[in-house]
Amino acid sequence: MIVTLTGTNAAEVQQAIAKARHHVGAASGLVFTLVVVAELSDYERAKEACAEAGREHPSRILLLTNGRARADRLDAEVQAGEGSPGEIIALKFHGVLQKHRESVVLPLLLPDLPVIVWWPGRSPRTPGLDPIGRLATRRITDAMGDPDPLAALEVRARNYCPGDTDLTWTRLTRWRGLMAAALDAYPMDVTRATVSAAPANAAGTLLAAWLSQRLDVPVTLERTDPAVGITGVVLGSGEDEIRITRTDGNLASFSAPGLSSRLVALPRRDVNTLLAEELRRLEDDPIYAEAMASVVRRIDRAVARGQVRAE
Amino acid sequence: MAGPSALVLFGVTGDLARKKLLPAVYDLANRGLLPPGFGLVGFARRDWAAEHFAELVAESVREHARTEFREDVWKQLQEGIRFVPGELNDNEAFAQLKQTLTDLDERQGTGGNHAFYLSVPPKAFDVAVAQLRRHGLADRPKGSWRRVVIEKPFGHDLDSARQLERKLAKAFSPSSIFRIDHYLGKETVQNLLAFRFANTMFEPIWNRTYIDHVQITMAEDIGIAGRAGYYDGIGAARDVIQNHLLQLVALTAMEEPTSFGADELSLEKRKVLSAARVPSDLDAHTARGQYATGWSGGVEVPGYLEEQGIPGDSRTDTFAAIRVDIDNRRWAGVPFYLRTGKRLPRRVTEVALNLRPAPHLPFDGTDVRALGTNALVLRIQPDEGITLRFGAKVPATPMELRDVNMDFGYGTSFAESSPEAYERLLLDVLLGSEPLFPQPAEVELSWQILDPVLDRWAERDTPPEPYPSGTWGPPSAVEMLARDGFSWRRP
Numbered sequence: 075m076i077v078t079l080t081g082t083n084a085a086e087v088q089q090a091i092a093k094a095r096h097h098v099g100a101a102s103g104l105v106f107t108l109v110v111v112a113e114l115s116d117y118e119r120a121k122e123a124c125a126e127a128g129r130e131h132p133s134r135i136l137l138l139t140n141g142r143a144r145a146d147r148l149d150a151e152v153q154a155g156e157g158s159p160g161e162i163i164a165l166k167f168h169g170v171l172q173k174h175r176e177s178v179v180l181p182l183l184l185p186d187l188p189v190i191v192w193w194p195g196r197s198p199r200t201p202g203l204d205p206i207g208r209l210a211t212r213r214i215t216d217a218m219g220d221p222d223p224l225a226a227l228e229v230r231a232r233n234y235c236p237g238d239t240d241l242t243w244t245r246l247t248r249w250r251g252l253m254a255a256a257l258d259a260y261p262m263d264v265t266r267a268t269v270s271a272a273p274a275n276a277a278g279t280l281l282a283a284w285l286s287q288r289l290d291v292p293v294t295l296e297r298t299d300p301a302v303g304i305t306g307v308v309l310g311s312g313e314d315e316i317r318i319t320r321t322d323g324n325l326a327s328f329s330a331p332g333l334s335s336r337l338v339a340l341p342r343r344d345v346n347t348l349l350a351e352e353l354r355r356l357e358d359d360p361i362y363a364e365a366m367a368s369v370v371r372r373i374d375r376a377v378a379r380g381q382v383r384a385e
Numbered sequence: 386m387a388g389p390s391a392l393v394l395f396g397v398t399g400d401l402a403r404k405k406l407l408p409a410v411y412d413l414a415n416r417g418l419l420p421p422g423f424g425l426v427g428f429a430r431r432d433w434a435a436e437h438f439a440e441l442v443a444e445s446v447r448e449h450a451r452t453e454f455r456e457d458v459w460k461q462l463q464e465g466i467r468f469v470p471g472e473l474n475d476n477e478a479f480a481q482l483k484q485t486l487t488d489l490d491e492r493q494g495t496g497g498n499h500a501f502y503l504s505v506p507p508k509a510f511d512v513a514v515a516q517l518r519r520h521g522l523a524d525r526p527k528g529s530w531r532r533v534v535i536e537k538p539f540g541h542d543l544d545s546a547r548q549l550e551r552k553l554a555k556a557f558s559p560s561s562i563f564r565i566d567h568y569l570g571k572e573t574v575q576n577l578l579a580f581r582f583a584n585t586m587f588e589p590i591w592n593r594t595y596i597d598h599v600q601i602t603m604a605e606d607i608g609i610a611g612r613a614g615y616y617d618g619i620g621a622a623r624d625v626i627q628n629h630l631l632q633l634v635a636l637t638a639m640e641e642p643t644s645f646g647a648d649e650l651s652l653e654k655r656k657v658l659s660a661a662r663v664p665s666d667l668d669a670h671t672a673r674g675q676y677a678t679g680w681s682g683g684v685e686v687p688g689y690l691e692e693q694g695i696p697g698d699s700r701t702d703t704f705a706a707i708r709v710d711i712d713n714r715r716w717a718g719v720p721f722y723l724r725t726g727k728r729l730p731r732r733v734t735e736v737a738l739n740l741r742p743a744p745h746l747p748f749d750g751t752d753v754r755a756l757g758t759n760a761l762v763l764r765i766q767p768d769e770g771i772t773l774r775f776g777a778k779v780p781a782t783p784m785e786l787r788d789v790n791m792d793f794g795y796g797t798s799f800a801e802s803s804p805e806a807y808e809r810l811l812l813d814v815l816l817g818s819e820p821l822f823p824q825p826a827e828v829e830l831s832w833q834i835l836d837p838v839l840d841r842w843a844e845r846d847t848p849p850e851p852y853p854s855g856t857w858g859p860p861s862a863v864e865m866l867a868r869d870g871f872s873w874r875r876p
Contacts, residue, residue: 357755
């Protein structure tokens with residue numbers, strides 16, 4: 075059931091939700107409220123991701139955009155049922171209401187359940203202090219959704235609050251898993267590491283930072299152009315090397331001392347899948363926090379050496 | 386079905402009458418619960434003819450009744466509708482009221498049974514009751530009954546409540562005085578009794594061994610909305626905690642009554658209310674606030690002091706929170722936190738029993754960080770139902786745990802819509818059935834609990850702490866729970 079409301083307020087939206095849910099006849103059983111703060115141009119893509127995430131995690135999804143109407147007005151579209159176990163409530167803010175979005179979001183949060191905010195595109199400088207971000211215990215950003223992913227990652231890293239994560243980190247899950255498994259199977263005292271990635275790829279930066287923090291060795295980050303995402307990682311100790319190379323963003327070849335090259339499926343995953351994975355975790359991630367701290371250290375050191383310009 | 390009777394509504398032009406009482410009368414008629422001989426008499430300070438009044442009744446019924454409007458039902462009801470114009474101190478008007486009722490008894494066959502519903506400001510109670518007495522309207526001929534219905538607040542402290550009782554007792558016998566606390570007419574509140582005393586699985590955990598603390602919230606998203614004259618000087622604690630919330634405490638915490646008769650039920654409520662008390666350090670365990678300008682649900686709203694008819698230096702509390710402890714074997718050491726307020730983010734009333742944490746968690750520390758404690762939430766309004774919260778494993782993780790909810794919803798489990806509270810209560814008045822009405826002793830005990838808080842607030846001589854409209858109350862409310870190691874849930 076879809077209910078459309080124009081020039082509305084939180085209480086009316088609440089009633090529409092109750093009505094729609096009653097119409098569908100489902101007991102709620104929802105697990106959290108997901109607030110999605112998107113730009114108008116991103117609306118359709120964000121909505122699709124919401125529907126996908128809603129299938130894995132039955133939830134109330136509040137999709138916030140700023141509209142262009144020349145009035146101080148809130149428009150809403152409430153959707154329950156329609157092939158999704160949860161509810162999707164699209165809220166479009168016009169005029170002065172864009173400054174008071176949290177006043178509409180707060181009454182619509184599900185009782186007691188965790189609140190997660192996701193910014194698919196640009197995100198606030200400090201998500202943890204943002205009026206909407208403050209309502210949540212988990213805040214998900216995506217540096218790759220920003221026009222300048224590397225700068226966005228740095229801003230995220232410098233303004234980290236517990237509960238923040240960036241989808242850049244989720245993109246690394248399989249890489250990290252593969253490397254941890256490799257070192258378990260072929261133990262070596264790693265003395266050097268190299269990460270290669272496409273020029274504006276933030277995941278490469280974060281992977282290098284994570285490796286240098288975990289292994290406590292110098293990690294070189296090479297930019298390969300043209301390339302798709304992360305193209306390879308080499309962990310070395312003397313002559314021995316563990317090498318993962320992925321040139322097509324899909325299938326990787328893996329080699330280790332005494333092991334000839336093997337193929338490993340390491341596909342780049344779309345945002346919908348990444349979000350659904352990230353939503354499995356509702357508490358803060360200390361490993362991510364350490365990796366982000368390492369990003370900051372590496373940038374500061376590079377600035378001190380004069381290799382890059384300070385922001 | 387009620388017997389032959391007439392209902393006299395004082396203050397029939399008020400909001401309550403238009404939105405709740407008149408529609409409830411119609412809904413009762415539509416459900417076939419009113420007798421053929423039923424009279425409805427409006428009394429107000431308006432120069433109306435009976436027909437004009439009937440039109441207004443029809444209008445409010447069409448707009449607010451729960452059941453559909455049916456011409457035949459309306460015709461039946463219309464025959465018994467009368468109107469008496471006048472002021473409460475106008476003797477002529479009361480003489481006319483008496484004449485109207487005699488006339489109804491003869492023509493409609495209302496049988497000399499009259500219920501007087503005083504939907505008037507508390508300060509007008511005295512005059513109304515005295516006038517009823519003076520004009521012999523409270524005297525019942527043999528074989529008939531006279532009843533009076535009053536709305537909260539029943540006084541503004543223990544003394545004034547007792548005074549009110551004495552005045553009412555002069556005109557009406559104790560069993561013919563009905564004090565309305567409309568919360569007790571709600572299906573979900575009555576279901577609390579079914580939930581507790583018809584089931585086996587909850588009773589074993591319904592005590593201090595398993596329950597950590599209890600939170601009772603009644604939140605409204607609206608402001609005082611034109612009720613300035615009534616609300617200012619009364620405030621949230623007197624308006625809501627004294628009656629609704631302490632009644633909810635009583636029903637949640639009381640022992641099993643031997644039956645659901647009025648005396649048996651009241652006996653248990655009285656027992657638990659006399660064991661209840663507020664902490665001695667009231668500054669640390671109470672909070673009071675007043676809403677300030679802010680954005681509430683996407684609408685900019687004025688603060689309490691800017692509301693029409695409110696003095697700029699008013700110290701009326703629009704938010705109140707208190708801690709209550711119950712000194713008995715079942716509840717010793719389990720704090721009950723009560724809060725109510727206007728201009729909070731959403732309209733909701735809930736009783737939440739929070740259970741103690743598991744004594745030992747054989748899981749990895751990081752796996753249980755998103756895990757809270759078990760809770761049982763009784764949702765009184767809206768979205769009436771019961772939620773049970775417990776931990777479950779998140780799929781596709783090694784052993785990560787998270788809270789999930791198991792829900793019972795009235796709306797989905799029972800297709801029939803619940804009668805409005807006033808429907809049930811008006812019918813009970815006409816039937817003379819008392820269990821859902823608080824007895825005077827309960828009212829007095831509730832004042833005894835609340836009075837020390839009100840006295841302390843008056844003595845402190847500081848204005849209530851402001852909170853922006855559309856938020857969950859002032860910081861002192863948060864601190865009050867933090868001091869005990871808890872936090873308010875988000876209802």
